[in-house]
Amino acid sequence: MAGVAVIGWAFLSAGTALVAAPLIAEAFRPRVTNKQRAAATGQVADLPNGPTWFQWRGPEGGPVAVCVHGLTTPSFVWGPLADHLSGMGFRVLTYDLYGRGLSARPKGEQVSTFFTAQLAALLDHQGIEGDFTLLGYSMGGAIATGFAAAHPDRVCQLCLIAPAGLGHDLGPVAQMAINHPNIGKWMMLGFYPRSLRRGLNSERSLPSAIPDMVDLQIAESRKHGFAPAVLSSLRGIMDEDLAPAHRAICDAGIPTLAIWGETDDVIPLAGRDRLAALNPAARNVVIPGAGHTLAYTHVAEVSEVMDTLHVAKGVAP
Secondary structure (H helix, E strand, O other), rough: OOOHHHHHHHHHHHHHHHHHHHHHHHOOOOOOOOHHHHHHOOOEEEEEEEEEEEEEEEOOOOOEEEEEEOOOOOOOHHHHHHHHHHHHHHEEEEEEEOOOOOOOOOOOOOOOOOOOOOOHHHHHHHHOOOOOEEEEEEEHHHHHHHHHHHHOOOEEEEEEOOOOOOHHHHHHHHHHHHHHHOHHHHHHHHHHHHHHHHHHHHHOOOOOOOOOOHHHHHHHOOOHHHHHHHHHHHOHHOOOOOOOHHHHHHHHHOEEEEEEEEEOOOOOOOOHHHHHHHHHOOOEEEEEEOOOOOHHOOOOOOOOOOHOOOOOOOOOO
């Protein structure tokens, strides 16, 4: 009997260790510090939900363009396209969403209002009062859509690149974490970062306008708070029905440009047809041969499409 008891305790201990391992690993992941924020090229805004790291590019006094990044890659993903926009004459604002990059990791459901409140607070912090051009990539497209629908008087034109909110496929681990609320966090902490890194390593052969792009993304996946933020977004804004928002944008008459990757397997091209039905006035452009990485693998093609944006209104202070 004693031997059976020992075996039972051994199994119990092993099971406890298995359950606790992802939580322990998350607790020991490196945290973003104020020293790191201070050392980075850019600025920090102390907003209600915590510090938000941001950066300006382009001519002072130019019309404002705000760029919102996606689910897993911080604002550095906008580098080459933001430089192109600044070359067009825009005063370009990029920033890290909460839970990513050098911004804070606040608790709370990362629904549409969570992110639009961060953007509104940053605009107030920077004294942006007029209307401006709003751009969103991937999940940033969903955030930009929600903001434009809620504040139609503030957005003079909208540019969406492979926008989320019209159908997506983020892989089996993410889907299982969404569908199993009781063990979803354990699955995300234990499996998602590793699964993401495998996917990123498979992209090393892709051309990139951002040096060391894969290594930068992998480094992001190792930070404390990254996986919980991704899970919160998957259960929040990424699971919202944005059809009413797109209809509201159409009704408000906000000029909308949507750029899609022909071979995108994360945000399928079928989203273009759904957007066309919700907002017939939107202009949809497909980049041949481009996948979901088009923001940094097909910069020249995306930039050429963005050249059609109007460089007017929304002058920076």
